[in-house]
Amino acid sequence: MLFGRDKKNPIKIADKKAEKWTYATCGYCSVGCSIEIGTNAEGKVVGSRGVGGADVNRGKLCVKGIFEHELFESSGRGDKPLIRESIHQGYRETNWDDAAKTMVSEINRIQETYGRDSFAVVSTGQLLTEEFYTLGKLTRGVIGTNNYDGNTTLCMASAVSGYKRSFGSDGPPGCYEDFEHTECLMAWGSNLPEQHPIIYWRLQESREKRDFPLIVVDPRVTMLAQKADIHLAITPGTDVVLQNALMYVILDEGLEDREYIEANTVGLEQLEAEVQKYDPTSAAAICGIDEDTIRNVARIYAKAGSAMSIWTMGINQSTHGSDGVVGINNLNLITGNVGKEGGTSLSITGQCNAMGTREWSSCSGLPGYRYLENEQDRKDIGEFWNVDPEFFPKKRGLAQTDIFPAIETGQIKGLWLIATNPMTSMPNTERTRKILEKLDFLVVQDSYADVETTQYANLYLPAATWAEKEGVFTNTERRVNIVRKVTDAPGDSKSDFDIFNLLAKYFSGSEKMTFPDKPEGAFEEMKALSKGRLADISGMNHDLIEKQRGIQWPYTEEQSNKGELPPSGGKRLYTEPGTFSHADGMAKLIPLPFIDNNEVPDDKFPFWLNTGRLVEHFHTRTKTGKLGNTNKYSPIPFMEINPDAAKDLGVDQGEYVRCVSRRGDAIVMAMLTQRVPKNMVFIPFHYFDCVNRLTLGLLDPHSRQPAYKQSAVTIEILEDQQAAAQLSMEMRRF
Numbered sequence: 001m002l003f004g005r006d007k008k009n010p011i012k013i014a015d016k017k018a019e020k021w022t023y024a025t026c027g028y029c030s031v032g033c034s035i036e037i038g039t040n041a042e043g044k045v046v047g048s049r050g051v052g053g054a055d056v057n058r059g060k061l062c063v064k065g066i067f068e069h070e071l072f073e074s075s076g077r078g079d080k081p082l083i084r085e086s087i088h089q090g091y092r093e094t095n096w097d098d099a100a101k102t103m104v105s106e107i108n109r110i111q112e113t114y115g116r117d118s119f120a121v122v123s124t125g126q127l128l129t130e131e132f133y134t135l136g137k138l139t140r141g142v143i144g145t146n147n148y149d150g151n152t153t154l155c156m157a158s159a160v161s162g163y164k165r166s167f168g169s170d171g172p173p174g175c176y177e178d179f180e181h182t183e184c185l186m187a188w189g190s191n192l193p194e195q196h197p198i199i200y201w202r203l204q205e206s207r208e209k210r211d212f213p214l215i216v217v218d219p220r221v222t223m224l225a226q227k228a229d230i231h232l233a234i235t236p237g238t239d240v241v242l243q244n245a246l247m248y249v250i251l252d253e254g255l256e257d258r259e260y261i262e263a264n265t266v267g268l269e270q271l272e273a274e275v276q277k278y279d280p281t282s283a284a285a286i287c288g289i290d291e292d293t294i295r296n297v298a299r300i301y302a303k304a305g306s307a308m309s310i311w312t313m314g315i316n317q318s319t320h321g322s323d324g325v326v327g328i329n330n331l332n333l334i335t336g337n338v339g340k341e342g343g344t345s346l347s348i349t350g351q352c353n354a355m356g357t358r359e360w361s362s363c364s365g366l367p368g369y370r371y372l373e374n375e376q377d378r379k380d381i382g383e384f385w386n387v388d389p390e391f392f393p394k395k396r397g398l399a400q401t402d403i404f405p406a407i408e409t410g411q412i413k414g415l416w417l418i419a420t421n422p423m424t425s426m427p428n429t430e431r432t433r434k435i436l437e438k439l440d441f442l443v444v445q446d447s448y449a450d451v452e453t454t455q456y457a458n459l460y461l462p463a464a465t466w467a468e469k470e471g472v473f474t475n476t477e478r479r480v481n482i483v484r485k486v487t488d489a490p491g492d493s494k495s496d497f498d499i500f501n502l503l504a505k506y507f508s509g510s511e512k513m514t515f516p517d518k519p520e521g522a523f524e525e526m527k528a529l530s531k532g533r534l535a536d537i538s539g540m541n542h543d544l545i546e547k548q549r550g551i552q553w554p555y556t557e558e559q560s561n562k563g564e565l566p567p568s569g570g571k572r573l574y575t576e577p578g579t580f581s582h583a584d585g586m587a588k589l590i591p592l593p594f595i596d597n598n599e600v601p602d603d604k605f606p607f608w609l610n611t612g613r614l615v616e617h618f619h620t621r622t623k624t625g626k627l628g629n630t631n632k633y634s635p636i637p638f639m640e641i642n643p644d645a646a647k648d649l650g651v652d653q654g655e656y657v658r659c660v661s662r663r664g665d666a667i668v669m670a671m672l673t674q675r676v677p678k679n680m681v682f683i684p685f686h687y688f689d690c691v692n693r694l695t696l697g698l699l700d701p702h703s704r705q706p707a708y709k710q711s712a713v714t715i716e717i718l719e720d721q722q723a724a725a726q727l728s729m730e731m732r733r734f
């Protein structure tokens with residue numbers, strides 16, 4: 001007799017007749033899976049597969065990786081530079097030299113008329129690291145605007161800011177292997193099974209081998225929360241209060257690690273004084289977690305031999321984003337859980353190369369985690385690039401979320417968007433629309449000509465995308481991994497690397513500098529600049545990286561010369577006492593007073609609006625919306641709503657409703673689910689003209705990251721369902 005899965009027909013995968021497999025690193029999320037792309041005898045791309053010997057994914061891929069090869073045939077790609085004098089005219093095709101000349105002369109004109117900083121550059125977490133480095137050189141060393149930032153402000157800015165405040169430097173101190181050692185894992189606002197499926201699989205595998213408590217803090221019953229031992233359904237935006245209360249219990253009951261605190265930290269007294277205000281009874285009233293559970297969780301965490309916290313956007317995208325990160329660091333510092341196996345503060349990053357931009361793009365500073373504010377750093381980079389250090393600004397300029405308002409007020413006149421789609425991803429779409437319309441000159445450099453921002457551009461530059469070019473990414477655990485070129489980009493499109501190099505030629509002032517014409521050349525410069533620093537990559541090269549299926553930094557030239565092969569690279573940071581990056585080597589314990597400044601539900605807008613992601617889609621769907629195998633799971637926008645709330649409103653499963661906030665409205669299909677509490681709805685942000693028409697996006701004071709996850713909305717019934725369905729379809733690009 002056959003039982004269960006034995007009864008089922010085995011899945012048969014058709015032989016795609018791949019003749020050659022090319023190594024790459026997945027271009028979607030920051031897990032950094034090693035992937036191989038198959039091409040057949042005619043050179044056509046036919047399949048993707050996970051790489052067995054790679055430590056990160058050990059042969060596995062998630063649904064996005066499995067279909068990543070289909071990307072190369074997706075519609076809407078740009079193949080020629082496009083130009084127009086005004087956004088009210090149609091585009092005409094142009095050649096690269098004319099496109100570059102126009103762009104450079106417009107930038108020069110704007111800067112000469114309105115000042116150097118009146119032209120802004122906003123980039124991404126999705127280019128190759130060599131491209132980031134080259135863009136940084138061009139922007140800091142040649143164009144000279146200080147208003148240069150990336151979409152990482154929407155994503156990782158709070159993590160960066162929190163790491164810097166606590167430890168003195170950015171750089172996540174832990175790694176995936178910590179799952180294999182930890183005795184307790186707390187996940188804050190992170191839905192691993194959908195957003196980082198392969199990290200989740202690594203975590204789950206560790207728990208199957210050796211059970212340890214998983215505590216999930218998330219207002220929504222996510223897939224991860226369903227797997228948790230304890231789920232803390234927190235009131236949105238109040239994580240800092242919970243953190244303070246946990247520390248209250250730990251300090252009150254003497255569960256802290258005094259020896260570690262002495263050897264590694266400063267500021268305990270001030271922290272203790274603030275934490276005193278958050279006894280579990282008072283805290284419970286704010287954060288919605290009952291006092292017994294707070295005590296229980298505090299004891300489990302502090303008594304574990306090693307405990308770690310991971311977090312993602314539930315923490316970062318908040319007006320207390322940076323504080324939430326510092327709070328996690330505080331908790332780990334007082335329990336002696338930084339720099340040891342299974343004890344760490346591990347920010348789970350977002351985009352495939354969110355880390356590469358932090359390390360090398362010069363977005364908020366200078367390459368290799370150097371600061372504009374530091375004279376020696378300016379001098380070192382000036383010498384290396386042959387640029388007068390006085391040309392560099394002495395402090396960082398505006399973040400993306402401040403660049404946009406500066407366009408609104410007329411301080412900034414020109415903008416260059418590289419691999420980011422703010423029309424869909426910034427909060428308050430109508431405001432973003434008006435802002436982009438206001439520009440004198442907008443350049444959009446994107447792989448897709450049909451990306452929403454091209455509606456407002458004067459110049460469109462078609463870029464090659466992932467695996468149509470070569471270079472490295474850094475993943476969440478500081479692993480540098482390589483993408484090899486699999487196929488040519490369509491038409492005349494060029495890699496971002498070649499576009500930056502082409503532009504450099506047309507700017508006066510670049511003659512005295514060198515712009516290597518191959519990514520390896522840029523990598524060699526990065527290696528030289530990294531020597532002896534935190535993110536030391538001087539022992540690496542492209543071939544060795546591929547051979548090892550990725551190498552974690554630091555991996556130094558000395559290690560490489562001694563023949564020490566990775567993984568003797570850097571699994572963990574701050575493993576020795578007093579080696580934090582603040583001048584005194586100590587980590588800072590920072591008190592975190594809580595000010596409740598969120599937009600909260602009221603009589604008029606009675607629901608919390610929570611936003612986030614789905615496993616099958618990536619961001620603004622310029623890629624996954626075009627692939628049948630990913631788009632089919634959720635081709636139109638929907639809203640999760642609790643069945644009790646739906647009943648009160650008279651809304652049925654599958655009905656279209658109008659969701660309204662103080663900013664605007666969106667039409668979405670209602671999906672009834674207990675995943676959300678009665679006073680909350682959740683809408684994925686992947687769809688254009690949808691949830692970000694509603695979001696407020698108040699900014700974190702330290703990181704300038706928007707609070708995408710806390711707004712208030714109301715829901716209206718739509719009488720004419722057919723018209724609503726029609727509108728919902730028409731609003732979708734694909």
Ligand SMILES: Nc1nc2c(c(=O)[nH]1)N[C@H]1C(S)=C(S)[C@@H](COP(=O)(O)OP(=O)(O)OC[C@H]3O[C@@H](n4cnc5c(=O)[nH]c(N)nc54)[C@H](O)[C@@H]3O)O[C@H]1N2
Nearest residue numbers: 189190191195236237312313314350351612613615618619
């Ligand atoms: N499939 C897929 N994977 C992706 C991406 C993608 O678009 N699609 N994008 C990548 C990128 S760039 C990023 S940044 C990551 C994001 O990865 P995640 O942060 O895991 O994803 P989100 O769905 O944005 O948000 C996570 C959770 O935060 C919770 N949350 C909301 N408010 C609060 C709060 O106040 N406190 C707490 N503790 N939690 C809260 C939400 O309920 C949600 O479940 O995913 C990466 N991976």
Ligand SMILES: Nc1nc2c(c(=O)[nH]1)N[C@H]1C(S)=C(S)[C@@H](COP(=O)(O)OP(=O)(O)OC[C@H]3O[C@@H](n4cnc5c(=O)[nH]c(N)nc54)[C@H](O)[C@@H]3O)O[C@H]1N2
Nearest residue numbers: 155419420421425445446447463465611619620622685708
């Ligand atoms: N409501 C709400 N809004 C959010 C979030 C949320 O949770 N809720 N999350 C925020 C977060 S964490 C993030 S990271 C942002 C993401 O927001 P965006 O960065 O705006 O989203 P993407 O769709 O990833 O945009 C990347 C663009 O780069 C293009 N592209 C891809 N590869 C290449 C390449 O190699 N070269 C070039 N030149 N172009 C390329 C793509 O076609 C696409 O247009 O969204 C933010 N917005």
Ligand code: SF4
Nearest residue numbers: 026028029033062065
């Ligand atoms: S988990 Fe992330 S890196 Fe791995 S295959 Fe999926 S999208 Fe790609």
Ligand SMILES: [Mo]
Nearest residue numbers: 154155350351
């Ligand atoms: Mo992100």
